[in-house]
Amino acid sequence: MTTSPEEQELKDRLSLIETMIAEGRQTTESWGWTFVLWGIAYYVAIAWSTWGHSNFAWPVTMIGTGILTGVVASRMTNRQPETTIGRAISAIWIGVGTSLFIFCLSASIAGRIDLQTFVAAVAAMLGAANAISSIILKWKGQFACALVWWASAAASCFSTSSQSSIIFLVAIFFGQIVFGVYMMFSEARERKTQTGNSGAAHA
Amino acid sequence: MPEPITEPTAESPAELPELNPIIHGKLRLALLSLLSTVEEAEFTWLRAKTNSTDGNLGAQLLKLEEAGYVAMEKKFVMRKPQTLYRMTESGRQALTDYVQALKQLLGSAINA
Numbered sequence: 643m644t645t646s647p648e649e650q651e652l653k654d655r656l657s658l659i660e661t662m663i664a665e666g667r668q669t670t671e672s673w674g675w676t677f678v679l680w681g682i683a684y685y686v687a688i689a690w691s692t693w694g695h696s697n698f699a700w701p702v703t704m705i706g707t708g709i710l711t712g713v714v715a716s717r718m719t720n721r722q723p724e725t726t727i728g729r730a731i732s733a734i735w736i737g738v739g740t741s742l743f744i745f746c747l748s749a750s751i752a753g754r755i756d757l758q759t760f761v762a763a764v765a766a767m768l769g770a771a772n773a774i775s776s777i778i779l780k781w782k783g784q785f786a787c788a789l790v791w792w793a794s795a796a797a798s799c800f801s802t803s804s805q806s807s808i809i810f811l812v813a814i815f816f817g818q819i820v821f822g823v824y825m826m827f828s829e830a831r832e833r834k835t836q837t838g839n840s841g842a843a844h845a
Numbered sequence: 846m847p848e849p850i851t852e853p854t855a856e857s858p859a860e861l862p863e864l865n866p867i868i869h870g871k872l873r874l875a876l877l878s879l880l881s882t883v884e885e886a887e888f889t890w891l892r893a894k895t896n897s898t899d900g901n902l903g904a905q906l907l908k909l910e911e912a913g914y915v916a917m918e919k920k921f922v923m924r925k926p927q928t929l930y931r932m933t934e935s936g937r938q939a940l941t942d943y944v945q946a947l948k949q950l951l952g953s954a955i956n957a
Contacts, residue, residue: 649951652947652950652951653951655869655871655874655947656944656947656948656951658871658874658875658878659874659878659944661878662874662875662878662879662894662895663878663879663881663882665879665894666878666879666880666881666882666883666886666894667882722890723883723884723885723886723887723890724883724884724885725882725883725884726884729884
């Protein structure tokens with residue numbers, strides 16, 4: 643069966659719409675570095691509060707990292723249009739980030755919360771943020787990251803103080819550093835191949 | 846790098862009366878499709894995605910703006926000028942109607 647030129651033109655228009663919608667949804671935003679940066683920031687805050695014995699270790703590190711993230715992100719995403727999904731993801735992380743900041747600041751200044759509870763609360767919040775992001779992005783890799791945080795939150799409730807510290811350090815390594823590096827590789831690969839199959843280069 | 850999207854030398858709205866001639870232009874259709882996926886987009890982003898020239902892109906965006914399908918806003922972000930475009934409700938409706946008309950015209954040939 644042959645296709646008339648008019649029919650072919652209409653098909654081309656339909657194909658153009660599909661191609662452009664796919665192009666529009668494909669962003670080149672990179673967020674893997676923020677996971678690595680915040681993972682390092684947690685390690686710095688832990689080391690500072692442990693060996694420096696300072697109540698300001700967490701708030702100062704979190705504020706510094708927050709400012710750094712904001713400055714770098716605004717430069718990187720300056721020319722990217724905002725999508726509904728992008729705004730939803732930003733809303734989750736801004737909301738959870740603010741909750742974490744208020745909690746860490748209050749907990750470290752008050753000094754009335756034991757380490758197990760502190761780790762459980764932080765890990766549960768990070769698990770929630772990763773899980774919601776993964777469901778929005780339909781990205782199983784990030785859901786695995788959420789499971790790591792949730793498992794850490796649960797384990798911390800049944801641990802001693804020193805065990806809870808180790809659990810937190812391991813969770814940061816896998817949930818922030820390893821996942822962040824994996825995300826950066828995924829983003830680079832998808833930018834190279836111009837595909838958006840995983841949540842790394844989000845739709 | 847995407848293929849440059851250029852306007853055809855002669856559009857044929859007379860042969861395709863059901864299709865909105867403003868949207869039927871290739872570049873204008875590409876622009877509306879792109880804008881349907883984002884809240885707002887910068888001129889430079891649209892230019893990169895369509896691989897078109899400044900003059901052609903500006904002219905086609907003006908036609909869409911005159912038809913009320915897109916809205917333009919100029920602002921300064923960190924002292925740099927930005928020209929932002931977003932799709933209006935009537936633009937979204939017009940694109941939806943256009944796709945419906947295309948599907949009706951193609952009928953069973955759509956999956957051939």
